[in-house]
Amino acid sequence: MSALSETTDPFALRELIAQRINSGLLPIAAADKIFGGYGQDQFCACCDSRIREGDVLYEIELAVQQPPLILSMHRECFNLWMEESESRQSARPNG
Helix, strand or coil: CCHHHHHCCHHHHHHHHHHHHHHCCCCCCCCCEEEEEECCCEECCCCCCEECCCCEEEEEEECCCCCCEEEEEEHHHHHHHHHHHHHHHHHCCCC
8 A cells, every 4th residue: 555545635635636637737637548557756746745666656648749748646646536537527518
């Protein structure tokens, strides 16, 4: 279990992710590619905490720019980011 999941309130983390989407710091999920693996001490795009060795890592590649934007996230952060993104996409009017 990662240090993130042991110390972070999931409600506070979801609110932080929502704020980052609102401000444009995080995009709404529309990944071109998603890779899984283990951290190598990089920072999480959702919570700014380090993704340590042994922590599950998701890297999300977004081809919105060249070179593609690559975001690293803890597994827990990725799940909340996806949920928050899906709720926003379903709230959008069609057309």
